[in-house]
Every structure is written in structure tokens, then in C-alpha cells.
Amino acid sequence: MLDVLIVGGGPVGLFLGCLLAQRGLSFQVLERRTATSSHSRAVGLHPPALELFERVGAAQAAVQAGVPVRSGVLRGPGGVVGELDFAGVSPRYPFVLVLPQHDTEKLLEARLSELAPHSLRRSVVVQSLTQTNERVTVRALEGEAETTLQARFVVGADGRRSLIRSLLGVAFRGRTYPDTYLMGDFPDTTAYGSRAVLQLDSGGIVESFPLPGQRRRWVAYTPSLRLTASAADLSTLLAERTGLHVPAQECSMLSAFETRRHAAQTMLRGRAVLIGDAAHEVSPIGGQGMNLGWLDAAALAPLLEQAVQGQPFDTRPLEQFSAARLRSARRAARQAEINMWLGRPLTPLLVPAREALMRAALRPISAPKLADVFTMRWSLPAS
Ligand SMILES: Cc1cc2nc3c(=O)[nH]c(=O)nc-3n(C[C@H](O)[C@H](O)[C@H](O)COP(=O)(O)OP(=O)(O)OC[C@H]3O[C@@H](n4cnc5c(N)ncnc54)[C@H](O)[C@@H]3O)c2cc1C
Numbered sequence: 001m002l003d004v005l006i007v008g009g010g011p012v013g014l015f016l017g018c019l020l021a022q023r024g025l026s027f028q029v030l031e032r033r034t035a036t037s038s039h040s041r042a043v044g045l046h047p048p049a050l051e052l053f054e055r056v057g058a059a060q061a062a063v064q065a066g067v068p069v070r071s072g073v074l075r076g077p078g079g080v081v082g083e084l085d086f087a088g089v090s091p092r093y094p095f096v097l098v099l100p101q102h103d104t105e106k107l108l109e110a111r112l113s114e115l116a117p118h119s120l121r122r123s124v125v126v127q128s129l130t131q132t133n134e135r136v137t138v139r140a141l142e143g144e145a146e147t148t149l150q151a152r153f154v155v156g157a158d159g160r161r162s163l164i165r166s167l168l169g170v171a172f173r174g175r176t177y178p179d180t181y182l183m184g185d186f187p188d189t190t191a192y193g194s195r196a197v198l199q200l201d202s203g204g205i206v207e208s209f210p211l212p213g214q215r216r217r218w219v220a221y222t223p224s225l226r227l228t229a230s231a232a233d234l235s236t237l238l239a240e241r242t243g244l245h246v247p248a249q250e251c252s253m254l255s256a257f258e259t260r261r262h263a264a265q266t267m268l269r270g271r272a273v274l275i276g277d278a279a280h281e282v283s284p285i286g287g288q289g290m291n292l293g294w295l296d297a298a299a300l301a302p303l304l305e306q307a308v309q310g311q312p313f314d315t316r317p318l319e320q321f322s323a324a325r326l327r328s329a330r331r332a333a334r335q336a337e338i339n340m341w342l343g344r345p346l347t348p349l350l351v352p353a354r355e356a357l358m359r360a361a362l363r364p365i366s367a368p369k370l371a372d373v374f375t376m377r378w379s380l381p382a383s
Helices: 011-022 047-055 059-065 101-115 163-168 231-242 289-309 316-342 348-361 367-374
Strands: 002-007 027-031 067-069 071-076 079-085 096-098 120-122 124-131 136-142 145-156 172-187 196-199 206-211 215-222 253-264 272-274
Touching: 002 011, 002 136, 002 289, 011 027, 011 047, 011 101, 011 289, 027 124, 027 145, 047 059, 047 289, 059 101, 067 206, 071 348, 079 348, 079 367, 096 206, 101 120, 124 145, 124 163, 145 163, 145 289, 163 272, 172 231, 172 316, 206 231, 215 231, 253 316, 272 316, 289 316
Parallel strands: 002 027, 002 145, 027 120, 071 196, 145 272
Antiparallel strands: 067 096, 071 079, 124 136, 136 145, 172 215, 172 253, 196 206, 206 215
């Protein structure tokens, strides 16, 4: 019998695997995909996450592969409104690191295979779960073959449509926001360099972030979900709002997405724990979801170590974990709501008022606090 079974080898499950390997627990990560997803969702790694990556020896490789964004520029129709500097947010990582999610997952997978070779089992689709006071039994399909695994604990890191959450009967309450976006990756033809740029326009916000390889990600507010939009449509929209031209024919990723907020009613049921998007979903605007999941994993790893050693199983530390992590997720969700609110369309008459508000927030007295908020400084757990 294993100590822990982790269902889901996305960024959060892989990172928890690294942490458990370092603590000497026996575990396996069960992942249905044959390889890392090529769809790039998250790009932002915040300083608290980089500090956690240090614990598993993955920070240096991440920093080498990514682009450190040391400041964010806010622009309005009339030009630059202000700049937010991240210099004071962390002594070692005074930046938000931009690294596409599939590269981050590859990096974590490589580190996991060094720390615990063969602990990641791909092409394993978990189908059911039962538990007693002593153990959890998971049944899965590995290719055509049925397989049964037992562990003292199971962790559902299986994403927002979590099967583990459904099997546990845990409700996932929340809502879909009216805000939708179109995003795409293009060669960087701007002079922005390694800065993030937020362009506030009466038609809605346009955000852009530098990517490795001299490319840039553009994210534009859209009045409705533009699932059939082309790269040329995004290029036209960007030109209208920013006056900049991105080469549509060289688009390497295009995706339209909607925004949601959901939270599990609890992250603990018996010997099963939910983490990452399986436990909470926040709007991607502000780039916090994956980072929140890593913070869950970092808070959970020492508790799992204690729990596998302790007899009888004391549920209180894990109950406290669940309450604290759901509080953190609520805070991140509120933050994302403010970010979305700031980027919504406005009648042109009100644009100057929004700019004045932002100018006030970017004054030297309030800017450091704002930088802390945008880099998730508030979120680092004690252990
Ligand atoms: C457009 C967009 C931009 C984003 N940008 C950011 C950002 O900049 N920063 C940030 O922090 N977050 C961002 N996010 C959020 C981030 O992508 C998610 O929070 C993150 O992927 C959650 O990781 P996870 O490991 O919890 O879940 P997932 O990434 O969903 O991984 C779950 C894994 O479980 C596997 N799985 C599911 N069911 C089973 C099963 N039955 N058996 C076996 N395996 C299973 C899946 O194949 C998958 O690999 C963004 C999201 C979107 C949509």
C-alpha cells in the first residue's frame, strides 16, 4: 500500500509529487494524458511560487527558461498612465516569471523523474474511488487493462472538472462572469521588451506579456465569447485598441476563453483531499490559479507526512488546511474580480476617471502595496 495516490499530473499534481518525494513518502501520480498538454494556459509564476520551487530544486531551471517581468506599464488612450515596479516584492525574485504552462509542466515532470523515477504513470484514467477508515482504493484503466491501487490518502489534483470531487459528492459552487477574452501568441513586434503592458480602452482592456523566444502574448477583452475568431480578427481588434500591428499569419496559439469562479464546499472528505483547480477555480485575469494550486500543495505536503506517521488519523490539521486554503482562494477570486472590473468597457467619458483612479493607485505611497497584491505576496504559507 502506498502512502499517497495523486490523481492528475497537471502542474499541481506534479509539484505535489516533487514535495512528497523530498519527504520520502511512497506515492504515484496517475495522469490520463500520454504527454503534457500543448495548450498554453497559465504563463505567470509569482515570487511565492518561485520560492516554493526552490524547495524542490526547480527554481533555477524555471528562471533560466522564462522571462522575468520586472514591471507593468499601464497605458490609456493618451499614452502611459503609470508603471508598477516589482523591485521590492521579493529579495530573490523581484519579478513575475513568464513561462508557458506546458514548459512549466515539462520542467516539473523532469524534476519529478529525478526525485522519484517512475512515480508518474501516464495513460492511467482513474474511474472510481472507495475508502475505509484505513485506506483508499482507486480503480483505473491503464490502456485496456483495469488496475486497482491502494493508498492511505488520495489527492484529487484532477482539474476543474474533477472526477474525484464528484465521486466524493463535494459540491462545487460558483458562477460564470460576463467577461470573455480572446488571446493569442505572436512574434514580439513592440518596443515593450520584458515589460507587461495593460492598455485601458473604452472598448475593454488589452494585456500583453513577453514570452520566451521573442514572442508576446496578447489578451483582449471581448464583448462575447469569440470561439470562431481568427488570428486576423484578434490582430484587427488589437490594432483598433492599441494602434499596434501584430503579424496574424505568425500566430502560434489562439484561444477564446470565458471566466468563472467556483469553490469546493470542502477540500477534505475522509482520506481524500482536493487541491488546485479541483478545489477552486478563479478567473485567469491576474494569473493566480496555478500559483494557488502550488500553494495548496506546499501547505498539504507536511500534513500528509504527519498523517501517514500518526496513528490514529487526526483529521483536524487537514480540516484547518481546507478552511485556510479556501480563504486564500476567496481572496484570489476577489482580486481577479477587481482586475476584470478595471478592464471592462467604459463610455469614453468615464475613461479619464478610471485613469485618475489608476494614477492615484500608482503613486509612490500606494504602489508597493499594489505590487504586493499583483505578485501574490499575501499568499505564502508558513510551512
Ligand atoms: C486562459 C488561461 C490563462 C491562465 N493563466 C494563468 C496564469 O497566468 N497564472 C496562473 O497561476 N494560472 C493561470 N490559469 C489557471 C491555470 O491554468 C490552472 O489553475 C491550472 O492549470 C490548474 O492546475 P491543476 O494541476 O490543478 O489542474 P489541470 O491543469 O487541469 O490538471 C489536471 C490534470 O488531471 C488530469 N486528469 C483529470 N481527470 C483525470 C482522471 N480521471 N484520471 C487521471 N488523470 C486525470 C488531466 O489530464 C490534467 O492533466 C489560466 C487559465 C486559463 C484558462
